[in-house]
Amino acid sequence: MTTPTSIRTGSAPILAKDHVLRLEDIGDGHLAVTLLSTEDGGPFVLGRDAMDMIAQVLDHIGGDRDVRGLLFCSEHPSVFCAGADVDAMAKVKNANEAREAVREGQELFEQLAHFPAPTVALIHGACIGGGLELALACQARAATPDPKTKLGLPEIKLGIIPAWGGSSRLPRLIGLSAAVPLITAGKLVNAKTALRLGMVDGVVPRELLVREGLEFARKLRKGEPVRRLRRGIGQKLLEGTPPGRALFTSTARRAVRKATKGHYPAPEAALDVMTRGITQRMPESLELERDAVVPLLETAAHQNLLRIFHMTRDSRRPEVYGSGKNAPLPSETCVIGGGVMGAGIVALLIGKGFNVRLVDPDEGALSRAWKGVKKEIERRVRRGDLNPAEGKMRLARLSVSTAVNGLRRTDLVIEAAPERLDLKHVILKQVSAAVPESAIIATNTSSFPIGDLALAVSDPSRFIGLHFFNPPGRMPLLEVIRGEHTSDSAVARGLRLALALGKTPIVVCDGPGFLVNRLLGPYFVEAGRLAEEGVPIPLVDEAVWRFGMPMGPFRLMDEVGLDIIVDASSHVGDRGEYEHKAPPLVERLVEQKKLGKKTGEGFFRYAKGRRRGKKTGPTCARLLKELGTQSSGTDHDLQSIANRLMGRMVAEARRIIGEDLVLSGEDVDIGTIFGIGFPPFRGGLLQWAETTAHPERRS
Template sequence: MIYQSDALSVARLDGDFAELRFDLAGESVNKFNQATVVDLTAALDALEAEQGLRGLLVTSGKPVFIVGADITEFTELFGAGADDIAGFTGANNANFNRLQALPFPSVVAINGYAMGGGLEVCLACDFRVMASAAKVGLPETKLGILPGWGGTARLPRIIGVDEAVTWITTGAEQRADAALKAGAVDAVVEAEALRDAALQMLGDAADGSLDYAERRAAKESPLPMNDTEAMMAFFTMKAMVGQQAGKNYPAPMKVVEVIEEARGMGLEDALAVEARGFAELATTPQAAALVGIFLGDQYLSKQARGWEKQADRKIGRAAVLGAGIMGGGIAYQSAYKGIPIKMKDIAQEGLDLGLSEAGKLLSKRVARGRMTPEKMGEVLSSIDPMLSYEGFDQVDIVVEAVVENPKVKHAVLAETEKQITDDTILASNTSTISISYLAEALARPQNFCGMHFFNPVHAMPLVEVIRGEKSSDAAIARTVAYANRMGKKPVVVKDCPGFLVNRVLFPYFDGFSKLLRDGADFQAVDKVMEKWGWPMGPAYLTDVVGIDTGVHAAGVMAEGFPDRMKLDFKTATEVMFENDRLGQKNGKGFYDYIPDKRGKPKKTPSDTAYELIAPVCGERREFERDDIIARMMLPMATELARCLEENIVGSAAEADMALVYGIGFPPFRGGVFRWLDTVGLPWLAEQSEKFADLGKGYELTEGMKAKLAAGETYY
């Protein structure tokens, strides 16, 4: 053994080769934490001192190669200065430069995933062999940063500027066939042949059959572009990346700027440009927010796995009651993820609609090459449409997704309970009705909970799993396990009007209603909130959700929290509802919706809408952008704080992720609580005082006041 540590080892092989093997002790995957970086430095010292070596094989002792840097260590960077950040990137850059400059060739065998720093160490090697099922990529822009260990310098010099910019700015995973076609790897083989193929290539390089010196020269030289080519290429790239990324996500554009600035430089200078770009991005609020999202997602998954481990039996078969758009979406998602499902309705028309919904979604996958027609047939055949309860005594969970009416749900749930075993879980996909109230119709309320999907089911990641007063841990555990198997992001919340997401969404809508009452133009409000980062403004969102749905839910919320959600004026949304303007579902709401050439509804300003709401709106006037944002966001923030203080949700991270995954809260802001930490509670207190006349929803909670007084933050 040439070198051994907890992170990696270097061993001598036959033929005067050495093997550098990454195998981080106590972890299921390899990652570049600070200890690994230090150990790699020591391993390179040992390699350089070893006599008579002809080549180096780089491998992983894990099922994956290296998943990248240890993101948990990133959070320390955001408050650090440029010097500390440079130290973070500098040590491993020195390692990779030394690896590239070894006096003998190197070949890396890529298995599983080589992401971020995992791919960057591969780029420093002379040759790359990849397992056919492996994936590579540089996902750093998804964290608001850019590759900091040579990715922006080496990748363009290996696969060309256009391809490298696409890889890095999108942060997408690349399959083996795509990596081979781009020239990022030199060979693709089946996993069982990976080591032998890499050793064969290493032997060829050591014998002089493969020229590794030429490859090193290319990586160390300026990009082969003249000024005219560069000007045209980078102008086009900036236009394309700027349009796709937008102004709220600076990392992709910074990638293009870094590569352009370094195009005429050698490797060392290019790495210096990259380091400056990395440091600049690492100190932005977007990076802190997006890394927070990544860590929040990991925390969410950990919580869900914890619940799943408590499940006393697996979910092997499911059923859904109600075969409309929502029921069909649930059936599709369950079947697509390999869980056979019965889909029951009281009418054949409903079943036809549900099957049609599932068929449309599957057909799209086939059309995009993501599924074979044979697989589509298998998935569809695992959806069992029925008008009776036949076989319900053999399912593990039943999701009720009938009309949002308490009496109807009571009747359906009570009837269904008689058709299932004493051990089957019954869950309601309600968006507003109390789970404890619905449980009153049941003989076994301990087996009942909420399972609130968001529309459209196939696209929205979040599932709220709602614990009623009598819901057992077993019911929650099995329901979370089912959501996990469906590929969803479950968040366990306590029962209350609107649960978590709708409870905090409707104060946001109330802020919108008060703005219109006071003379704001709903299109202007939409534009401000969309520029702030929401995928759609409140008027557009109301139309998409459905104005009838919104009015019904607003009534539930007003009854549940009359002190802050019962409005003393008629809203513009209510006027829309009274005039049968229901939003996208019937082509008219705050906007008109006219089908475009593809048949998709296109949002169009509506004079009729303005005429109808005029009697309930004040005289039109302009509002300051910051005032619109504060009036919209303050009620949402205070209500979410109440939910945390009342233990409706378990943590700030779960609350933030629920809003990101459930209603599209801007990821680059990291969630409401991370946004509050960014703007500061003193600012929030100022806004609360400024808009105190708008009602209790604008008052800071007791918990917020305590944090403000103590100078504390949510994270």
């Protein structure tokens, strides 16, 4: 493929614009539009310059009969198109300006959809939001099976809907029953799933994308379908008849309301546009998109979700943390401890391309960890997230050992042993002697202060905390803990690793419980007080769930393990500065060996990993009576219960800020959203506290 800076089609020159796009003649009347990376290597974004340039290309070559096909591709190694310019979205001043911006995007993609020659999107890497709307406006799409190739319309996660034609074109392409869950949940799918759903027409290696695109263009010119999709009789009846659509719509609406708890208006708005728009002509359907998205741009949910997007994007830029921009990544890593957390960290590391040695003196633990990692890789291969060759390569990156040796070329060691101070000291002394002086030594401790552990490290300047959350592969937050003697370089390298692992990092200075666990301490204590005051435990959990949290405090303690709650609270609470001592009811349950989900009973009862009913377990009910606690028998206001619990975390968060343990209040909001599950539509713990008038929330 040639790469001229300009070509002549007909009588009009089309110029390539630096860092926007390039138009290339690939022979036989076919042109390729290459979406370029930014100056700093970032992905192509549909900003004003990009939209204008695409429009210019379509205007100049649209009337040229010699053009036999137009192919869209990207030069970025992992992103086809990152979607709309979110920064520009944040600058929209009023509803009229928003409506005009939406209309311009719709008109551009309508122009593309009616381009006289065949158009094909060749997708390698992430194709999301406006990027997928561009691809949907093409007549055909091909994608690569690479794990980096993901397709979806995640606008819902910003509190809006796909409004450049995505809410109209995707249901028409793959049907309502497939499009509705994708759009209302903002799901991303891999190429294999996209092919099955009909979002793409072919999946081929990147080296064959252009060849596949040319074949698609040939078929389209001859009026042949690039692929024949058949819909079952059930789908036809459900989506193709008024009674069927009415039934589908009501069922989908109930599912959306259950998932959002009524807190997020965008999913229901998207459902309304899709179910109404599919029965109308395209212009009317696009108008429905405009009418729905403009009011959503003014909602508090959108503003808070947009704020979260910018906060997490900023934390994903290592340069905001000083020397992090140029900090080196490790090539050889080691994880000490083959338990649940250790195995999870190992799976995460090898999945991101790092070589890992897993060390545990217990051969049984090593075997379980290795088999668990292998099982997860096999599951992902079956789902199509990985091809078999990549699965084998991941497992080949993992080696195991029962001894801390052979680490002279290791750049990073993460200690993930059980939470015993004496054991961690022994391990860290061994590691200090075994690794080169340039290596970073990290601990995944969730409770011991970094300063206490640093006593066992020969050079504490290279010692940091990397506090992953369980399960490490799914939880997005990573607390990077700076000890008293930790160097800026070590922190920068920790941040660089966090970003390479796809995590949202925050820097926390050393202190009891760091950020997340310190906030959870008083939250759990206050929940215990409510129970002691006679508020039914299921009611407390329901109040927090309705507030928007994924689960209440008692269910959360059961999930974590009550023994772990008691152990962690002792490490923090024993210092006498903070009110973190586990509630008496928790300690009594631990004495009775009722540790929560893992033992089948805690505050609630469990069977096969699932909670059995919403009533408290029999042991908990008995202990409440023994503690002299009985239901007050009065009505309890759910909002007041939630306010009281959140208020305790707010008070603790302000103490943390006052002690300069985090860089800013935004770190608290990031930590509570991605580490605790604080509802994103509320903007984070402190954002919620600052934007409410209820005195309980400001306590």
